Amino acid sequence: MTLFWISTVVLVLVAIALLAITLSSKKANNDEQLRDELNKAFYKDRLSELEVENEEGLVENQQDLIDDLKQSLLDDIPQQKVQKDNVNISPMAILVPSVALVVILTYGMYMHFGGATKVKNWQEVTANLPELSKKLMAGSAEPMTEDEMQDLTLALRTRLHYQKDDATGWLLLGRIALANRDVTTATDAMEKAYRLTPNDDDVKLGYAQALMMSQDEMDNNRARGLLTSLIQEEYVDLRVFSLLAFDAFEREDFPGAIRYWSIMQKMIGPEDSRYEMLSRSIESAKARMGEPIVEGKSIAVTISLDPEVRVPQDAALIVSVHPADGSPMPVAASRYPLGTFPRTVVLDDNNSMMEGRKLSSLDGLIVRVRIDSDGNVATRDGDWFGESQPAKLGDTVEVSINQQY
Known part of the structure; x- marks a missing residue:
């Protein structure tokens, strides 16, 4: 700030110096001298003419004419002196009020329009x-x-x-x-x-x-x-799972949201004040699904897509759970909108396919995921799929879709 004010003082002094130089270098008024020389030249020329006229006999009283010419020359001198007295103004009489005006206008306009208070506040905030x-x-x-x-x-x-x-x-x-x-x-x-x-x-x-x-x-x-x-x-970081859960809930991937919220509960423990809030979020997702998830008897499946896979826009995602022996008949299955990858889905007894045999009855299982491109589950030609390693209920299973029928 000090540098700013120093620079303004320097600029004002430069302006005042230029004004002083202008006033002091005022061009001298040489009109009197020039007029005197002109009058003298005119007087001498007229005398020469009178001599010639006298020799030619054209002038009767030469001396009277010479006296009149001298008088005319003398009459012109007082007028020039009066004019000189009228225009003789001191440069200081102009310089002093001009300096005051420059200083007042410069700093006055800056204080009004320059935002000095805001600049000072900005510098204090920065510090x-x-x-x-x-x-x-x-x-x-x-x-x-x-x-x-x-x-x-x-x-x-x-x-x-x-x-x-x-x-x-x-x-x-x-x-x-x-x-x-x-x-x-x-x-x-x-x-x-x-x-x-x-x-x-x-x-x-x-x-x-x-x-x-x-x-x-x-x-x-x-x-x-x-x-x-x-x-x-x-x-x-706990916030990573929180963001993933919120995103899954917004996309109506309620099983995925429940999965992430459940992980958060395990990370913070029941004694944390946020535990109950997460429980309410889980209950809200369950309500949106229509039926409750059976605690401890579900399987979470995290699905990723191989970069080489090209998926039609109207395709669907089919997730099925099979016995660990690889039986083609699924015990539980669910169909989802394609959505985005990677994503997590959760299957439980509510997704069971056969009467009398539920997902929770399996000792071991494998998960198969398929992208259905034509809407007909009976046809598979050209569909992309993936299969997990053997797992158990409660595990988090990872499946990569990287094969094609």
């Missing part, structure tokens, strides 16, 4: 960035006010303008935008952070959160891919 960031990251009992969030956003934007490679700053800006439901800012900030540190789990999670808020299905698919990669890490 307070470390303290605001610490308060946000610490998650203190006293939440940040709306004004503090706005100040933090302003300070972060200022810092990131000069330090574009600050991944932590972009991540922090993205989190603030997520809290304010500003999808565009959140996505842009998280994307910049992800490009700078693509292997950072916190950045991946933040970017996935921002993409999940988008209305674009491609963004949602990319978010699911990021979340799936996070599940494969040695430590998985």
Whole structure:
């Protein structure tokens, strides 16, 4: 700020110096001198003419004419002196009020239109960035006010303008935008952070959160891919399963949502205050399904799609559970909309196919998944499918669709 005011003083002094130079270099008025020389030249010429006229006898009284000519020359001198007295104004009389006017106009207009108060506030907020960031990251009992969030956003934007490679700053800006439901800012900030540190789990999670808020299905698919990669890490953040559960619920993949919420319950334990909230979410998903899931007697199937598989848009997903001996007749099966991959579905006794034989009666099982391309379960030509390894009830089974009939 001090440098700014010094620069304004320098500029004002330069303007005053230019004004002073202009006034001091005023062109001298030489009109009197020029007129005197002209009068003298006229007087001499007229004398010469009178001599010639006298010699020719054209002038009767030469001396009278000479006296009149001299008088005319003398009459012109006082008038020039009066005019000189009238225009003799001191340069200081102009310079002093001009300097005052320049100073008053310069600083007066800046104070009125220049936003000096806002600039000062902006600099104070920028200087307070470390303290605001610490308060946000610490998650203190006293939440940040709306004004503090706005100040933090302003300070972060200022810092990131000069330090574009600050991944932590972009991540922090993205989190603030997520809290304010500003999808565009959140996505842009998280994307910049992800490009700078693509292997950072916190950045991946933040970017996935921002993409999940988008209305674009491609963004949602990319978010699911990021979340799936996070599940494969040695430590998985609880928020990863929360996002996957919410996404599955929104897509009406209620078994998948229940599966993720159940995993979250196992991670936090019954003593956690969030346990009951997750139980209510699970009950809500069960209600949306129409029938309850039998606890402890279900099988969760995580399905992935091989990159080479090309699936028709109107295809359906058929998941069937068979005895471990590989019997072609399924004990339980369910049909789902194709949706997106990877995805998780859950089958239980409600999906049983045969009277008197339920899924819960199986000691061992295998899961087969098929993409039905024509809507007829009896035909399989050209359909893609996959099969799991032998498993037991309660396990999480993984199936990759990578074969074709």
